[in-house]
Amino acid sequence: MRITRIVAAFLRAAVLKETAYRAELVGNLFRSLTGIVVAIGGLAVVFSHTSDLSGWKLEQAMVLMGVYYLVQGIVQTALSPSLNEVVQEVRKGTFDYVLLKPVPSLLLSSTRRFVVWHVADVILGGTVIAVGLIRLEAQITVPMAAVFVAVMIGAVAIVFSIWLALTTLVFWFVRVENITMIFQLFFDTGRYPVEIYPFWLRQLLTFVFPVAFITTVPAQTITGREPLVAIWLAPLVGALALLAAARFWRIGLSRYTSASS
C-alpha cells in the first residue's frame, strides 16, 4: 500500500511537471504520431513489393510494429526516465538522497520519474495492434489474450532488465550514455520480425540480446503464427532477467557505497 502511495506521489509530481511545459507536450505528441506514421508507411512500401516477408503478412507485421511502439511507450513513460535520472544523479552526487530514503533503492530508482506524454506511444501502439488484428479478422479468445498479456509483461521485464543492467554500469564508469545508445540500436531491430535477419543475427537477437522476446514472440502469440520458441519461455526469461538485473544492481550499489566520496 505504501508503495502505491509512493508511486502515486511521484506520478502526481510528474503530471504537474509535464503540464508546466505545455508547448513541449504538444510537440512531443506530434513527434510520436509522425514516427508511427512513417514506420507504417515503411512497412507499406516493403509489402508493395512482396506479400510475404519471411512468412509474415502485412497485417501481422503491423501488429508487430504496434507491439514495438507499445513496449517502447511503456518503457519511455515509466522506466527509462527514472533510470536516466540515476545516471544524472550519480554524476551530480545527489544519488545520495535516494540512498537516504527508507525505501529500497531499486524501487525508488525505477519509479521516480514519468514522462507522461510517452503514453501517446502506448495508445498509438495499441491502436496499430487493433487495426492489424481487425484486418486479419483474427478470432481473439480469452485464453489467447491472457497469454498475450503474460508475454507482454515478460517483454517489458526483459527491456527493463537490460536497461537497468546498463544503468548499473554507472557505478563503475560514471558516463554510460553511449552504452544506452547501443541498447537503442538493438532495440530498433525489434521493429521487424527476427526471421528476416540472417541466421547468426537471429540467434544473437534471440538468446543473447533477447529482442525476439520483446516484439516477435508477443506478435506471434496473438496473430496465431507458428511460434519461434516455446511461448512459456517469454515470461520465464523476463523473470530471470529481472532477478539477474536486480542482483547486478546490488553489486553496483555496494561498489558505490564503498568507493564514492
Add this chain to the structure above:
Amino acid sequence: MPPDVSVRDLVKHYVVPERAGGLRASFRSVLRRKHRLVRAVDGISFQVDRGEVVGFLGPNGAGKTTALKVLSGLLHPTDGEVDVLGFTPWDRRAEYLSRITLIMGQRQQLFWDLPAADSFLVNKAVFGIDDAVYTRTVDLLTELLDLGDLLTKPVRQLSLGERMKVELAAGLLHGPRVLFLDEPTIGLDVTMQQRIREFVTAYNAETGATVLLTSHYMADVKALARRVIVIDKGQLLYDGALDGLVRRYAPHKTITVHLERETDLPDLNGQAEILSVEGLQVTVRAGKDDAPEVTGRLLTQLPIADLSVEDPPLEEVIDQVFRGEGP
C-alpha cells in the same frame, strides 16, 4: 542513557585513479591506470549525547564529509565501529533512515521545476508520514524558518538562501532525531547564514534533536556548537569545548593599547612582539604566561588611554591547529 552517536576507530580509505596533467599523461592513463590510496578518515573515535550540537571542523579534504557519510549510512567504512541510535548505519535499515537526516548544502533534492510543496508530498509518501504529523511539522518548520509563501513557488525561482531554507525543511519533514548537516550555510550571505544558525538552535531546543554539523565558517561553529571536533588528514586533533580549543591552541594573548599621545615604545625584553602600530593604536602579542607582566609594563611606562587583552580570533587558532603549530 547511551549516546546517540558512538564512533570507534573509524577508518575509511579510498583508492582513486591518479594521473599527471597533460595530453600524454592522459593517454597513458587510459592504458594503464595508476592508483593512489587516500586515507580520508584514519582512526577517529568520539561520542555524541542526545540533544548535543557538535561542530566538525577541518580544512577541505580533512575527512569531515566522509565521516558524515559513513554515519548516515552512505558509505561502508574500511574499519571501525559505528553505532547511531542503536543501528549500524550502513545496513541502511528503513527504521534507521527514518530517524536521521543528512542535509548537504551543495546538493539539492527538491524538484527543480515544481514548488517545494510538491516535493514535500513525495517525501511524505516515501517516509510514510501521517497527515496530522505532516501538517504539524510543516507548520513548525514554516514558523521556525519563516517559509511564508516560499513553498508554493517553483524551486528554480527561489534565491540560493531561500532554496537552502526549503531544502532544510524537506530534510526535516520526517522528524529525524539525529541531524547530519554538511556545510548548511555554504555560499549564503551573512544574513542568511545567521538565519540558518538561529533555525538550527531553535530546532535543537524545540525538538531535542542531536546535531552534527560541518562548516567552513567559524561564525557557524561559534554560534552553534559548544563542543567541537577538529579533524585534519583523517585524524582527530581535538574534541572538547570551544573555549578549551582556544586555550590549548592559542598560547598567545593579543594586547591592544590606545595611547594618549605619540611616544617611544618601551623595551619589552623579548617577552612580546609588536604586531602593528597604527597611529595611536599599538597591538602586541605576548605569551599567555608573560601577558600579565607585559600588560603591567605597558600600563606603567606608557600614557595609556585604553587597553584590552584578548584571545586571538578563532580563525587564527584553527589555522594554527591545521598548520601543526602549538602544543
